[in-house]
Amino acid sequence: MSIGGGSAGRDNDTGRIEAFSDGVFAIAITLLVIEIGVPHVEGTTLFGALVEQWPSYLGYVISFLQIGVIWANHHNRFRFIVRSDHVLLFLNILFLMCVAFIPFPTALLADYLRGTERATAGGVYAGTLAVTAVFFTLLWLYAAMNYRLIDRNLDPFLVRAMTRRYVFGMAAYLFAFFLAFVNVAASLILIVVLALIFVLPEPGERTRPPREAR
Amino acid sequence: MSIGGGSAGRDNDTGRIEAFSDGVFAIAITLLVIEIGVPHVEGTTLFGALVEQWPSYLGYVISFLQIGVIWANHHNRFRFIVRSDHVLLFLNILFLMCVAFIPFPTALLADYLRGTERATAGGVYAGTLAVTAVFFTLLWLYAAMNYRLIDRNLDPFLVRAMTRRYVFGMAAYLFAFFLAFVNVAASLILIVVLALIFVLPEPGERTRPPREAR
């Protein structure tokens, strides 16, 4: 709480950014459900009407996974980022702007997944995730370049591995974006696979032996 | 905040999972109210129109209780779970996906509780809670098996008592799911009774004497 901007105050800064980001993640992920409407039954059973809404559930599951995995990665990254500055703050706001937007393309995808406009809806969906990945990568590159805001004791190998990981993720989401215009289903499958890859342990974590917390 | 993954950092991990989960609980529980619409009065009094909406209030109260009790149990469990790994993180995301979904079957139940489709609506409602209980039990079993992620000093009797508690709860919610197709009212009564049981002190807590906090 010292005003001169010592190390503790700066570390606290990343704590506040993390806490605020976590709030946005938690809210965006929970808002996904309000896009699923209660069906009106007309000339069918409720069960049939609920089954008919499968694109809404699919969108819910995929977007929940995406935001959950983005949260976990953001959280992991802020264990390395130990200082903050105004550019980081601003990049983080732009990144959160993308995350908080996700419920909209999710609803769009659910509404248009079965129609002739599915490529547009899938493109907007994958495109939103791609732009989110771009900002996440920019955030990391800005923080990591010359150890600007990350822990100076980090192994350079680990930093480079992270950079490769995020640049690869960004490229893969961009590929999913273009794929949506060819085949929406393939694009969505790729997106789910990417979430499952990014929830896996990171480089440098795999060999860490289990230890007792206290 | 050490990068090598010492004990403090790992403990902090469960703290972040808890904080994020708490956010999702708090938002899901508060979103329940937006499913209750303001009635339009036509040929009746406002009082009559409000009374007519009783299934919405019933759904609100039952789901609020459920999410509140799930929150309390999740919170109690993470006092035992002192380490985290990627499988726990992933199981927790799947578990939260169920919790955040609850407002949808609640709205469904409110809309169809009095119609001929009440069994379907009640089944979806009880089924959502049952799947939530399944993931909660899986989360615990994964963490507790061979003391993988729980405190190594925990009494084995207590760990087994917890496992029994959660397996019993899971079975009871699955029973409520099947019961909904026979009698929705009985299924809902069972669900409320289960919430009241699970808000009770846990095994090992009953004999704890009251002490002064400081």
Place this chain on the structure above:
Amino acid sequence: MSIGGGSAGRDNDTGRIEAFSDGVFAIAITLLVIEIGVPHVEGTTLFGALVEQWPSYLGYVISFLQIGVIWANHHNRFRFIVRSDHVLLFLNILFLMCVAFIPFPTALLADYLRGTERATAGGVYAGTLAVTAVFFTLLWLYAAMNYRLIDRNLDPFLVRAMTRRYVFGMAAYLFAFFLAFVNVAASLILIVVLALIFVLPEPGERTRPPREAR
């Protein structure tokens, strides 16, 4: 984080209850805005249509004040409540159930404040606040009786002053409930006055001299 339930763990319990409650307060207070619809202009100016919606803004302001003041009082009270048990947890969930419900009667009030049904809408609004006050008072009485969960070093005079404060508040909100059926405007004015009274310093705080925080 000790498992045996020592003093630190218990104190932490009230911390988790507070954090979860704060989440519900923050979400309920922010959800108030989504009940205000964008007007459709037909045969009038947008300015006229916006002015026409004044009951929505009035409801927003009054409910925001109420939830803000309830939050501040809940927060102040949990500085005295230093232990928790399952009854407190349950009473707190019932209390939060009332707080999270407030957006619904607010929307009801906004829609019916100018019609012939204003007494019903005002009664539901004041009634919700009265039930909230009842649960808040029960929470306090349960915690304070025989110093069950409050700090044992608290001055008995202060405890009794708090009890009187909350019983008075409860009675006043119940009076506002009955008043709504006679005169809605008077009931709302009383509710605003109550919020302004309860945001004032509490007994025992007034004479506290300003000090330097560090």
Place this chain on the structure above:
Amino acid sequence: MSIGGGSAGRDNDTGRIEAFSDGVFAIAITLLVIEIGVPHVEGTTLFGALVEQWPSYLGYVISFLQIGVIWANHHNRFRFIVRSDHVLLFLNILFLMCVAFIPFPTALLADYLRGTERATAGGVYAGTLAVTAVFFTLLWLYAAMNYRLIDRNLDPFLVRAMTRRYVFGMAAYLFAFFLAFVNVAASLILIVVLALIFVLPEPGERTRPPREAR
């Protein structure tokens, strides 16, 4: 947690105000997305219908930036404000009332930006931000006057620089309000420029050398 109101308890008070405010910021910023509706395609392509909705995206981006920057400034200011009292609490509730209101004028702006009523919509939008700036400035003036609630070790030059900064911001937002009635586009551009100015480092921060956090 001492009851007598020592320095730690007071400092903790500002922590609770900050945490609650952060919750409101995070929710208000994330709720912006639910005002963007999924378009219904009639006689056009989905792409065309999405492009047609550009005022909604513009409103989302501008309001997200505004709330993000307001959050950062509020956060920075509470590093100086180390004590709280009831007036600060009340001013902060009024300030949050404005922040949480922002999704409504954003939706209004999106709906009316292209019509003949754009001046009214723009005026309500800029006016909401102006009133928010007024309450933020009042909050600061109340806390800073005679070092009432701020750190007594703060450089008087820094305090005066902050006051000038906020009074300037308040005046600029009021100017944007009046500008909206002349030219909405110019008003919005000014609002974006103001956000970009206020995300810049504050006086006294620019010369701070980067240091290692630990």
